Amino acid sequence: xxxxxxxxxxxxxxxxxxxxxxxxxxxxxxxxxxxxxxxxxxxxxxxxxxxxxxxxxxxxxxxxxxxxxxxxxxxxxxxxxxxxxxxxxxxxxxxxxxxxxxxxxxxxxxxxxxxxxxxxxxxxxxxxxxxxxxxxxxxxxxxxxxxxxxxxxxxxxxxxxxxxxxxxxxxxxxxxxxxxxxxxxxxx
Numbered sequence: 001x002x003x004x005x006x007x008x009x010x011x012x013x014x015x016x017x018x019x020x021x022x023x024x025x026x027x028x029x030x031x032x033x034x035x036x037x038x039x040x041x042x043x044x045x046x047x048x049x050x051x052x053x054x055x056x057x058x059x060x061x062x063x064x065x066x067x068x069x070x071x072x073x074x075x076x077x078x079x080x081x082x083x084x085x086x087x088x089x090x091x092x093x094x095x096x097x098x099x100x101x102x103x104x105x106x107x108x109x110x111x112x113x114x115x116x117x118x119x120x121x122x123x124x125x126x127x128x129x130x131x132x133x134x135x136x137x138x139x140x141x142x143x144x145x146x147x148x149x150x151x152x153x154x155x156x157x158x159x160x161x162x163x164x165x166x167x168x169x170x171x172x173x174x175x176x177x178x179x180x181x182x183x184x185x186x187x188x
Contacts, residue, residue, distance in 0.1 A: 022144050022184025024052035024068065030181040031070055035154075036173035045077035045086075047100075054184040056144045061133060063107050063146060066114070066182075070100040090161045092119060112148060121157045126150060127178065142186040150178050 032046035052068030072094040075086050087094040097119050106113040107129070116125045132145030153174050154160075162172055 019064065020056050020058050020142070020144070021187045022054040022056055023187055024050070024054065025143070025183045025185050026050060028183040030179070031068075032179045033176050034179070035176045043077055043082075045075060045083075047071065047074045048076055049074035052182070052184075054144060054146065054182065056134075056184070058134060061131065063104070063112070063129065063131060066102070066104040066112070066146075068102050070102075072098055072100060091159060096120075116152065116157075118157045119159050123152075123156055125152055127180075137185075144184045144186075146180075146182045146184075148178070148180040148182070152176050152178060 026049075029050075030046060031050050032044060034042045034044045037043040047070045049071035050068060052066065054063065055065035056062070057064050072092050073087055075083055075092070075094075077083055077086070086092055089095070100116070100118045102114050102116050102125075104112050104114040105124070110129050112127045112129045113124060114127070115122050127148040127150035130147040132147065135143050135145070137143055154176050155174050
């Protein structure tokens, strides 16, 4: 019986050695988006303040969990007037809804399904996953890299402001393309 217990403890301990918790390295990560503007061009933007935790199985080299928070007021589209409008009550309403959160609920091969909460609304979204794998930086820190891409409809989250154009169409597309490049540092 003692041998069986030792064997089980050994198996559990070995499995724990391969699971890693990685803190998102914001200096080497990007949380961005792009949206069609005036029906002719894409406006790109990003959030400068965010944090997150990645659970990564080092043995199987697969994402197990991801949870993150974005500071809405840190939005940057390289246009101060537009950024001020995006933070305003008729868009993100950053005063009332200061954060956007995302939490993975399921990983299936190259797709991630998670709950995205924005503007007080939570919806399940699907993102394409590309795992860059593991590596070591110049200071000996173990890192993991992930890329996530997908599309959402901003109206699904209650962000409905728009303006009709004289030539037809609208000022801002409902479809928003999400782009995340995440690097995580193993927490010891």
